[in-house]
């Protein structure tokens with residue numbers, strides 16, 4: 001079923017690259033979703049990615065209780081493209097102009113392959129952009145807040161385990177202390193997360209497709225492992241922080257973790273994998289909830305006039321929502337994805353315009 005409100009595909013007038021904006025839904029308010037700059041074997045793969053990511057943003061914004069729908073932009077670079085500064089700038093201006101044509105029904109922000117500085121460039125041609133650098137009036141790089149949201153969700157999972165074990169409550173000691181955690185991907189968000197987890201005494205194993213990130217792992221005192229081995233390591237928590245699609249039906253039987261909580265968008269290769277994880281007793285906190293910290297922060301600061309403390313409080317609330325979601329799922333005997341989808345469906349039905 002085609003359930004998108006609008007999809008625009010354009011050859012960038014300046015850059016010549018295919019630029020795709022997919023708007024999945026504006027039922028809860030104007031769509032918000034980042035701009036991905038990535039290489040794809042074919043531009044149609046970029047379109048597929050944009051469609052899935054836009055839908056993911058509808059779920060994310062609703063799960064985070066934001067009055068926004070979901071959309072996404074993809075700049076689909078041909079394989080092997082290396083961007084010089086001028087071409088990058090051209091592509092970003094192309095995006096800005098396209099975003100501007102949606103009359104405020106879509107605003108973008110940073111995503112894989114784009115930065116706060118890049119949003120500053122978009123800002124030269126459109127107001128519909130979040131996370132420009134602070135000196136340009138934006139809320140800056142959201143990666144630390146995305147990481148904080150994931151951490152809040154992860155802590156919620158650990159708290160439920162401690163409760164179930166009837167453990168002593170020692171609020172001064174981080175709940176992740178002594179837990180084994182595997183972080184897959186040390187990009188913007190993954191690096192923030194890994195640092196915090198190392199600081200708070202988690203037993204950390206990390207990996208990245210870029211072998212030079214091993215130096216960072218050593219700085220953290222984390223164990224390094226090869227990317228192929230990481231998903232099936234024995235661990236309390238698995239943290240997907242790289243590209244999506246990692247959780248396949250084939251992988252599920254080989255997993256050796258108790259829960260999966262991470263910021264990568266679209267972690268499930270297909271929806272049915274959520275049920276397979278549930279059958280194996282592995283808790284999957286839906287990626288669209290765990291990763292909502294960045295957009296929550298940006299919207300709070302830039303649209304709601306929230307100060308730093310209030311914006312951080314809202315990011316932290318992802319932990320409470322996660323806890324409620326997991327408890328509801330347990331009570332109903334369904335998996336967290338199902339419980340979250342039911343809630344989002346209710347929200348969309350009520351907010352439907």
Ligand code: PHE
Nearest residue numbers: 034109110111130294295298
């Ligand atoms: N890339 C962010 C995400 O996937 C989207 C985002 C949009 C972040 C706007 C901040 C602001 O959630």
